[in-house]
Amino acid sequence: MDVVLVRWPAERQRRERLRAAGDPRLLLLEPGVAPPDGGDVLEDWIRIPADEADLLDRLAGLEARAATTLPVAPVLDDDGVLRVGGRWVSLPPVEARITGALLGRLGLVVSRDVLGRAGWPEGAPGRNALDVHVLRLRRRLSEVRLAIRTVRSRGYLLEHVPGASVTSASVRRQEDVQQA
Amino acid sequence: MDVVLVRWPAERQRRERLRAAGDPRLLLLEPGVAPPDGGDVLEDWIRIPADEADLLDRLAGLEARAATTLPVAPVLDDDGVLRVGGRWVSLPPVEARITGALLGRLGLVVSRDVLGRAGWPEGAPGRNALDVHVLRLRRRLSEVRLAIRTVRSRGYLLEHVPGASVTSASVRRQEDVQQA
């Protein structure tokens, strides 16, 4: 999760949007202005001009806090880790990219075509590859209570699963199981 | 829980005691000195001289965080003793430094590269050294209910182990570790 830099008070509206979206942000305070009312652990501020080191320190602190708060909306970070509701899974590169595309349109249909380009920006392999990755992705995402629904001849759609938890045994990959 | 004001670097030892005790604290930085390595959500800093309002704002933020995070944040002191939730382990030098890096980004992925530089500031030995130390670290940390999770090809990630007590022998396989 990236921390966003926001000028204060110049970019007041932007700050509101970020706060509503639950994104962590660092306010860059113009000299003389007071820090705004806080109460949000995902917000911090620093007076400018400031040392590079100070700024990096504040950023690191914010990022760490952001990681420990429980995102109710799914968040995919740059390391292929998908967090949602206190749970997380790590996704391999191809599946992380596909997930990113689905996440960008959470609850909406994403065509196979778009998913293919997301997963393989340099050009897709065989036609079946996407199907197989969707299968694998389904198993992984079930651990964080997300599901990929099929919309026939249209594409796929990512949504939350209300139900109870899923045991790790029921989603174990059969490629591991069949070693015999 | 009251936030304690600590002069930095003048009261360095006092800060260590507070950190070990898990008390929230606000460092008052002398002009020109860099903020100390953080990674502790119960610590914040401010440069002095500072506005009264700024200081109060920082205090309020810390207090709010202390109220929500007080359930035992892991603390690593300069003697290589790691405390968490009433338990503790002593870590040898190399592993203490690696742990420090992981702790600074608790819950976030830390690359092997960064961990290597943390463990061996003077230059890393062979490539496998890190693997072995991670293995040893896993066994030690399991006694204080912390776990190092692998994020393949990306790095490692430190997190709390939710469940009941863990014996040092039960370092479980990766695929079982993903919590249900």
Place this chain on the structure above:
DNA sequence: CGCAGGCGTTCACGGGTCGGAAACAACCGG
């Protein structure tokens, strides 16, 4: 109505890569 084909799901498998773990040797301080 019945069936062929489209479409999607699932399984099996193989090659390549990466991390885990044991065993061993060197080292250090008490």
Place this chain on the structure above:
DNA sequence: CCGGTTGTTTCCGACCCGTGAACGCCTGCG
């Protein structure tokens, strides 16, 4: 001298990811 720490080598297993193929469901056409 001994136990704990550290580094290396080496082998094994797990994971990633593409392919081929079998199967099932739905649709539309004859």
